[in-house]
Amino acid sequence: MKNNIITYRGRIAPTPTGHLHLGHAQTFWIAAKRASDSGGKLIYRSEDLDYQRCKQEYHESAIDDLHWLGIKWNEGPDIGGPYKPYTQSERKNRYRKVFKELQLRGFVYPCKCSRKDVAEATTAPHKSGSEPLYPGTCSPINNQGQDIIPNKKDKINWRFRIPEGEYIEFEDGYFGAQRYLTNKDFGDFVIWRHDDIPSYQLAVVTDDHDMQITEVVRGADLLKCTARQILLYRALEWSIPKFYHCPLVTDLNGQRLAKRSNALSLLSMRKSGLSAQSIINNFELKNIE
Ligand code: GLU
Numbered sequence: 689m690k691n692n693i694i695t696y697r698g699r700i701a702p703t704p705t706g707h708l709h710l711g712h713a714q715t716f717w718i719a720a721k722r723a724s725d726s727g728g729k730l731i732y733r734s735e736d737l738d739y740q741r742c743k744q745e746y747h748e749s750a751i752d753d754l755h756w757l758g759i760k761w762n763e764g765p766d767i768g769g770p771y772k773p774y775t776q777s778e779r780k781n782r783y784r785k786v787f788k789e790l791q792l793r794g795f796v797y798p799c800k801c802s803r804k805d806v807a808e809a810t811t812a813p814h815k816s817g818s819e820p821l822y823p824g825t826c827s828p829i830n831n832q833g834q835d836i837i838p839n840k841k842d843k844i845n846w847r848f849r850i851p852e853g854e855y856i857e858f859e860d861g862y863f864g865a866q867r868y869l870t871n872k873d874f875g876d877f878v879i880w881r882h883d884d885i886p887s888y889q890l891a892v893v894t895d896d897h898d899m900q901i902t903e904v905v906r907g908a909d910l911l912k913c914t915a916r917q918i919l920l921y922r923a924l925e926w927s928i929p930k931f932y933h934c935p936l937v938t939d940l941n942g943q944r945l946a947k948r949s950n951a952l953s954l955l956s957m958r959k960s961g962l963s964a965q966s967i968i969n970n971f972e973l974k975n976i977e
């Protein structure tokens with residue numbers, strides 16, 4: 689039975705494309721702590737939409753790693769719950785409905801540009817490591833108000849039309865006031881991919897809304913995505929949750945941890961005999977007031 693009184697509902701949302709590392713551990717541990725400190729619920733959601741890279745093996749090892757760390761959730765793919773399914777690959781019909789709703793509301797247009805086209809059409813020099821800004825080649829704004837007419841062989845991505853030159857602002861629970869400018873910090877973004885997969889932005893907003901998440905806790909690498917997601921919430925007239933982005937864990941060279949660097953995987957730490965408590969103590973010391 690669904691509870692009508694909304695208390696704190698947080699979530700952890702691993703993508704099973706590799707073993708979890710210290711960075712995930714810290715984020716998920718903070719998420720769990722914020723849920724339990726608020727007397728709320730924690731939801732585990734598996735973000736496995738990228739069928740080419742996601743593996744069952746990683747999903748199972750994430751669950752084992754998080755149990756080992758002492759993180760407990762109230763709803764999830766392994767235990768079910770009132771908002772199931774908690775696995776994104778099983779929720780595609782729902783995402784398609786939301787996509788159609790956005791289309792109906794006039795926020796979506798087809799785009800035949802490949803990644804290479806976007807990179808080449810980018811005129812403004814962008815910082816190394818930052819993504820190219822989509823210049824709006826296929827936007828109706830640049831095509832006499834009309835959608836482009838694709839050829840049979842075109843690979844069509846569907847893009848969300850952002851408002852022009854507008855500041856998107858939000859208060860982050862950890863980093864404070866945030867502000868991103870549309871068409872400068874990001875352009876019209878893909879919400880449905882040419883290979884028939886919903887984008888991360890669309891799936892995550894749909895799930896956080898449907899699962900009645902009140903606070904989204906995740907890594908600071910997703911701060912800019914939050915601005916994009918706020919635009920989706922607005923377009924759908926859904927209420928916007930709170931956000932708390934966690935600082936990223938870096939290695940000794942100051943590089944952000946990636947799933948590729950196996951040395952710092954939780955699995956390898958667990959196997960080497962390190963205790964979960966010694967890892968958690970480190971988070972507590974550095975990041976939680
Ligand atoms: N699935 C994403 C990840 O593993 C997290 C997305 C989110 O928390 O919004 O990095």
